[in-house]
Amino acid sequence: MTLPIVSDPFPASSPELETLPAIRLDGVSVRYRVPLDSSVTLKEAIVRRKRRRYVEHLAVDDVTLTIGRGEVLGVIGRNGAGKTTLLNVMARVIQPVAGRLRIHGAVSPIIDLLGGFHPELTGRENVLLRGAFLGMSRQAMSSRVPGIAEFAEIGQFFDAPMRTYSAGMIVRLAFAVATSIDADILLIDEALGVGDAEFQSKCSARMDEYRARGVTFVVVSHDVNRLASMCHRMLWLDGGRIRALGTPDDVVAQYAGNQYAGNQHA
């Protein structure tokens, strides 16, 4: 059974889309070269003229998408559907092989929580380092340090090396840093469900603050129902392609139907 692909990318819920886009992707594709055998050494490459064998994997395949300012877009799909790759394209960690990407506004990615943190540095030092990676000036970041320490609630660990942190503490600190800079666009990968209930409600409160300010969200999660409750639109990625794009109810229904159909076959 094949489901119709929703073609209308601009449902009534977001009228500002065409006039004020935050992110526009036109025919964006990302291709990975996946090596099939173990890596070819320089010697083999030169002496035996051995070429490494690759399969080309289209992780994102011809995606055209406009995300409006202030929109909350949820991205769902199975493992390997290209969700994280798509976020990484928007964060410009990965350059697409084809297509055009336009971004209007400052981006704060919460994709890779560990990226840029160093285990030997303290939380405080890592905050300044992460800020520098995000393009913040030293002064601007220093003034945010107290607020970040307070939000992350890691107490005296803030001045201890990060290798002593629990996973939850790292997540809290990463979240506090990413949401401390005045971003226009937040890219979030699975970070929502982490932390205890109290911290989660704090995160939700901060998200609401951001939404009220008109910050654009792109959120990837496997928690489909939770995601549906907070999004304007949802995007279902399947094999790197857009399978469905529309209101949360529509997309969740199609996604659930497909999963049910898949289970029937199995």
Place this chain on the structure above:
Amino acid sequence: MNGQTHEYDSASRPPRALEELLDLRAHGALVRALVERNLKVRYKRSAFGFLWSMMNPMLMLVALSLVFTRAFAAATPAYPVYVFPGLLLWTFFAQTTTMTGEEMAAGELLKRVRFPKTSLAISTLLTGMVNLTLALIPLVLVILALRRPLGLALLTLPLTLFFTALFVLGVSLIVATGALYFPDVMPAWNMLLPALMFTAPIVYPASILPSRLQVLYRMNPMTIYVEAFRAPLYDNTVPAGSFVPMFAIGVVTLVAGWLLFTRSVDDIAYRV
């Protein structure tokens, strides 16, 4: 939130080498933050701190001095003062290129965070320059102990060091580009470095080489930097004739490395 513009259009990007420069400017705090990271990580957890990074050239100095002071007495009356500056500059060259290459080859940061990747090479270079500057203290102590002349020629050291930095950054970026593509480049480079050291007149005075080998050591580009760095420290002479070639070799190497590296580094994401 900061100095960078937040409008991006992949269809109107500047040339990659230039884009990297603009990106560095937009991440104005990054190089300094990375230098601090390098220094803290290196020195924080050890009681002897930066002495560890000096151990290698120091031990080399002692060993070489014991062996060669008498052998090279005719050509180099104060052998320890002759050998020490060369060892320090070579250590700077070797450590900077190796660390840059290894950090790029590890690749974790490159695939996870968006930032100008040349900042890793530049911060490693600056970290090495800090270490080298600190190492001038024991060097001066050795010079004073052996009662060698110290004078105004020392004022040429910052200029020589600047030209050396251009060259070392260029080589770092070239080695790093190779390391991005082939896992064998770093082991090969690590193996090659000690051999390369002996093609430059660091351990031995150039005058002991037979005339048909004189051309050979001139072919090592580090030779001119080592000699210019050593001249004011060894006998208070100004290496006047070296500045133009040092600048030229440095700029050409850096431009080549910059173009090569910035052209290749975005490719890393495809090679998972």
